[in-house]
Amino acid sequence: MASVTLAWPPVYDDSYLPxxxxxxxxxxxxxxxxxxxxxxxxxxxxxxxxxxxDRSGFYRHKWDEAGVGPHSLRHLDDLHRFxxxxxxxxxxxxxxxxxxxxxxxxxxxxxxxxxxxxxxTGKPTVFAIGxxxxxxxxxxxxxxMWAMGLRPSDTIFFGSxxxxxxxxxxxxxxxxxxxxxxxxxxAGVQGQTLMAVRWLHEVKPTALYATPSYALHLADVARxxxxxxxxxxxxxxxxxxxPGASIxxxxxxxxxxxxxxxxxxxxxxxxxxxxxxxxxxxxTGMHLWQDVVYTEVCDSRTYEPVPYGQEGTxxxxxxxxxxxxxxxxxxxDLTRWIDEPCECGRTYPRLPEGIYGRIDDMFIIRxxxxxxxxxxxxxxxxxxxxxxxxxxxxxxxAMDELAVLAEYDAGIAARASHDGDAVAELQTRLERxxxxxxxxxxxxxxxxxxxxxxxxxxxxxVPDNRET
Amino acid sequence: MASVTLAWPPVYDDSYLPxxxxxxxxxxxxxxxxxxxxxxxxxxxxxxxxxxxDRSGFYRHKWDEAGVGPHSLRHLDDLHRFxxxxxxxxxxxxxxxxxxxxxxxxxxxxxxxxxxxxxxTGKPTVFAIGxxxxxxxxxxxxxxMWAMGLRPSDTIFFGSxxxxxxxxxxxxxxxxxxxxxxxxxxAGVQGQTLMAVRWLHEVKPTALYATPSYALHLADVARxxxxxxxxxxxxxxxxxxxPGASIxxxxxxxxxxxxxxxxxxxxxxxxxxxxxxxxxxxxTGMHLWQDVVYTEVCDSRTYEPVPYGQEGTxxxxxxxxxxxxxxxxxxxDLTRWIDEPCECGRTYPRLPEGIYGRIDDMFIIRxxxxxxxxxxxxxxxxxxxxxxxxxxxxxxxAMDELAVLAEYDAGIAARASHDGDAVAELQTRLERxxxxxxxxxxxxxxxxxxxxxxxxxxxxxVPDNRET
Numbered sequence: 001m002a003s004v005t006l007a008w009p010p011v012y013d014d015s016y017l018p019x020x021x022x023x024x025x026x027x028x029x030x031x032x033x034x035x036x037x038x039x040x041x042x043x044x045x046x047x048x049x050x051x052x053x054d055r056s057g058f059y060r061h062k063w064d065e066a067g068v069g070p071h072s073l074r075h076l077d078d079l080h081r082f083x084x085x086x087x088x089x090x091x092x093x094x095x096x097x098x099x100x101x102x103x104x105x106x107x108x109x110x111x112x113x114x115x116x117x118x119x120x121t122g123k124p125t126v127f128a129i130g131x132x133x134x135x136x137x138x139x140x141x142x143x144x145m146w147a148m149g150l151r152p153s154d155t156i157f158f159g160s161x162x163x164x165x166x167x168x169x170x171x172x173x174x175x176x177x178x179x180x181x182x183x184x185x186x187a188g189v190q191g192q193t194l195m196a197v198r199w200l201h202e203v204k205p206t207a208l209y210a211t212p213s214y215a216l217h218l219a220d221v222a223r224x225x226x227x228x229x230x231x232x233x234x235x236x237x238x239x240x241x242x243p244g245a246s247i248x249x250x251x252x253x254x255x256x257x258x259x260x261x262x263x264x265x266x267x268x269x270x271x272x273x274x275x276x277x278x279x280x281x282x283x284t285g286m287h288l289w290q291d292v293v294y295t296e297v298c299d300s301r302t303y304e305p306v307p308y309g310q311e312g313t314x315x316x317x318x319x320x321x322x323x324x325x326x327x328x329x330x331x332x333d334l335t336r337w338i339d340e341p342c343e344c345g346r347t348y349p350r351l352p353e354g355i356y357g358r359i360d361d362m363f364i365i366r367x368x369x370x371x372x373x374x375x376x377x378x379x380x381x382x383x384x385x386x387x388x389x390x391x392x393x394x395x396x397x398a399m400d401e402l403a404v405l406a407e408y409d410a411g412i413a414a415r416a417s418h419d420g421d422a423v424a425e426l427q428t429r430l431e432r433x434x435x436x437x438x439x440x441x442x443x444x445x446x447x448x449x450x451x452x453x454x455x456x457x458x459x460x461x462v463p464d465n466r467e468t
Numbered sequence: 469m470a471s472v473t474l475a476w477p478p479v480y481d482d483s484y485l486p487x488x489x490x491x492x493x494x495x496x497x498x499x500x501x502x503x504x505x506x507x508x509x510x511x512x513x514x515x516x517x518x519x520x521x522d523r524s525g526f527y528r529h530k531w532d533e534a535g536v537g538p539h540s541l542r543h544l545d546d547l548h549r550f551x552x553x554x555x556x557x558x559x560x561x562x563x564x565x566x567x568x569x570x571x572x573x574x575x576x577x578x579x580x581x582x583x584x585x586x587x588x589t590g591k592p593t594v595f596a597i598g599x600x601x602x603x604x605x606x607x608x609x610x611x612x613m614w615a616m617g618l619r620p621s622d623t624i625f626f627g628s629x630x631x632x633x634x635x636x637x638x639x640x641x642x643x644x645x646x647x648x649x650x651x652x653x654x655a656g657v658q659g660q661t662l663m664a665v666r667w668l669h670e671v672k673p674t675a676l677y678a679t680p681s682y683a684l685h686l687a688d689v690a691r692x693x694x695x696x697x698x699x700x701x702x703x704x705x706x707x708x709x710x711p712g713a714s715i716x717x718x719x720x721x722x723x724x725x726x727x728x729x730x731x732x733x734x735x736x737x738x739x740x741x742x743x744x745x746x747x748x749x750x751x752t753g754m755h756l757w758q759d760v761v762y763t764e765v766c767d768s769r770t771y772e773p774v775p776y777g778q779e780g781t782x783x784x785x786x787x788x789x790x791x792x793x794x795x796x797x798x799x800x801d802l803t804r805w806i807d808e809p810c811e812c813g814r815t816y817p818r819l820p821e822g823i824y825g826r827i828d829d830m831f832i833i834r835x836x837x838x839x840x841x842x843x844x845x846x847x848x849x850x851x852x853x854x855x856x857x858x859x860x861x862x863x864x865x866a867m868d869e870l871a872v873l874a875e876y877d878a879g880i881a882a883r884a885s886h887d888g889d890a891v892a893e894l895q896t897r898l899e900r901x902x903x904x905x906x907x908x909x910x911x912x913x914x915x916x917x918x919x920x921x922x923x924x925x926x927x928x929x930v931p932d933n934r935e936t
Contacts, residue, residue, distance in 0.1 A: 112650065126670075131647065152577065153577055155582065163653055163660065169652070183583075184581075185631055186631035188657050190903065191903030192631065195904045198592075198904065436659050436662035436663045
């Protein structure tokens with residue numbers, strides 16, 4: 001495993017583990033010079049592009065139209081001639097070719113795991129992950145978690161929701177492959193945080209996986225119980241789902257609170273192994289593990305890579321996925337990349353400020369990606385909604401809160417005059433629909449028809465009252 | 469794998485899969501005559517008893533006191549001379565030897581997974597499962613799920629909570645080893661059921677794992693959405709956590725609702741591989757997979773096995789666990805066992821009516837085991853509780869509801885005269901403590917001091933208003 005093999009799909013030795021003191025899981029791959037790495041990447045890229053072209057109507061059609069194909073890839077620079085893939089395209093392709101889309105690229109019988117989005121822009125997307133891919137994902141995550149400083153002697157407490165949220169499952173797969181002890185406790189159910197605090201106190205795990213805001217909430221609950229979160233003995237806290245762990249003030253707050261290292265990682269669920277953006281234990285910004293997922297930080301209009309030092313949107317390409325490989329998936333995130341040495345010796349480019357924004361109107365609530373259009377779609381599915389609404393994001397303690405002000409329609413207004421429950425009943429239906437559609441709880445506050453200010457333009461600005 | 473090997477700890481070939489049409493995963497093991505099986509069991513039993521005696525202070529001390537040990541096991545009948553282990557003993561041993569107790573029997577560094585109880589009788593119990601055990605558990609569950617009729621071509625939707633609840637994790641491990649497609653969706657969060665219904669409609673999995681009451685709740689929500697649960701196309705529905713799937717009326721209701729086979733399985737979380745009690749696809753009662761976990765149905769006072777045909781309490785012994793092996797763990801459940809042929813050809817004894825009762829006052833709410841003493845412990849931890857309480861169990865729709873009527877103390881009574889929030893605030897604190905301690909939501913209704921009827925005896929009868 002530690003030597004560089006170029007067979008594709010890659011096969012890893014599942015029994016390999018580095019020595020405890022070793023800094024790198026795959027020293028050669030992680031520290032090679034960039035021209036040599038580029039040739040490794042190109043070889044894998046040519047293989048995955050050929051694989052997808054041969055097996056996926058989605059890619060074949062898209063590339064034929066753009067006049068590119070496996071033959072066009074002679075240098076790594078040729079990649080930017082391939083058109084980007086948007087999440088909308090994936091959704092439409094899955095609607096036309098249910099349930100996995102025409103980009104599955106393995107037999108449905110070889111799918112080991114199904115996950116999905118919560119339907120944040122309407123219809124959910126299904127992630128189908130092949131059995132061999134699942135093994136490679138575990139391997140990649142273990143290798144990257146090793147760089148975070150995690151070792152087989154660590155006990156990792158998973159304080160994250162085990163459901164659609166891909167983060168929990170990918171981190172667990174990595175922990176198992178790393179031969180760490182996993183405590184997949186979960187999160188998200190009322191009252192569970194208090195239980196989590198007691199387990200942390202009881203079992204004294206050495207590492208925590210969660211979202212940054214949940215870690216801060218956990219600390220608040222611990223203090224309410226008279227415990228000092230610093231006493232839990234957590235040495236490594238690694239996070240995804242929110243930008244927080246790369247924001248210096250939040251990072252410091254988490255490290256001061258727990259006395260351990262706060263480490264950021266994560267790209268997108270579609271890109272699993274999503275840890276291909278990840279900090280090492282030196283915490284100098286997320287490394288781009290380019291031989292696992294090849295990332296170009298691109299101009300947000302031309303989708304051509306910007307020079308190091310500049311800002312752009314990550315465009316991701318799988319180098320080890322046979323099932324639903326993503327080739328130039330447009331993230332829509334905002335970041336800045338650099339190519340400077342890190343103390344760890346890895347020669348990957350880095351995102352020194354993490355991922356800090358969006359080129360569209362998506363926002364994140366408790367680790368879930370939410371689009372205003374998804375909220376609108378959900379509201380419009382409910383009879384009685386009047387058509388106007390406004391989104392308000394705030395933070396109570398350490399937890400995000402999502403509120404939706406919505407007008408009811410004339411029918412409800414008429415009913416409300418003689419039926420005192422009409423408005424409350426509509427509120428319940430709207431909250432239920434929002435919860436089912438966007439995957440997070442939203443509080444609905446209903447308004448009379450005409451009461452909300454009208455947006456001048458199609459895009460509605462979302463007031464975000466959280467401090468960052 | 470299909471041949472009978474007697475090396476211990478057992479090593480299975482992780483690449484083995486039977487042919488699709490094959491009835492048995494391990495034909496020889498599953499259909500052998502009982503005298504031959506008894507000799508297989510005895511060999512494994514001698515090995516696990518020796519293993520535990522050599523590595524566990526808990527067992528060595530307990531057995532030395534009882535005058536038994538590895539030398540006492542010359543026939544299978546000798547086992548009943550070994551004292552039973554109670555859950556209380558395990559809890560006390562873990563309190564004295566935190567966090568895993570003196571019965572771990574592998575190095576802490578070899579522990580792959582931590583799980584635990586929700587502290588149903590006060591302090592939670594920690595389950596530490598070794599890496600190799602986790603592989604054997606997956607193998608055993610795959611083999612048993614094969615008997616349920618599940619195949620690699622199946623897609624299994626997990627509508628169960630992924631947290632402490634061992635059921636979800638054990639079923640998932642089995643599904644992965646079986647090479648089925650797993651969709652670990654989860655359950656337990658508000659609004660999640662509606663999402664589950666939409667995913668079932670969208671992805672059309674062929675199998676469902678859940679608790680019986682949750683499956684019925686899921687059907688209710690589907691119908692509210694205008695869907696017929698029978699259209700989901702579920703062919704196999706397998707259940708644990710509640711007795712329902714063995715109760716003929718519930719079994720029929722589930723099969724009529726979904727049009728698939730309703731299959732019961734499950735012993736105890738401590739006994740993982742907990743599927744060692746499990747029905748085959750013919751659904752004639754749970755087989756006792758005696759070469760995985762050796763089960764004696766015992767007299768509830770002498771703990772000696774009762775003859776086939778009679779009622780007793782299961783006493784379980786691990787035959788393949790190296791980490792925290794349970795040797796004669798007293799379940800406290802009630803069942804009846806028989807040793808009659810089944811159409812499937814397996815020669816294991818069976819529990820034709822499943823597990824239908826308790827020899828103590830434990831009850832089950834939404835798959836969680838709850839003891840009245842745990843509720844009492846939780847209440848007593850909260851300042852303002854007056855000391856008297858009453859538990860009421862009911863069912864709303866398909867879901868269990870737990871209510872606790874509790875008296876407040878004189879201090880709260882005094883405060884309540886000038887502080888309108890005093891009682892409501894106590895209620896919140898009590899509900900929070902109960903949720904954290906027993907792991908399920910309970911509604912607290914507060915009463916004035918002296919208002920509740922006093923119990924004559926120490927044991928309080930729990931009114932259970934659910935119909936079965």
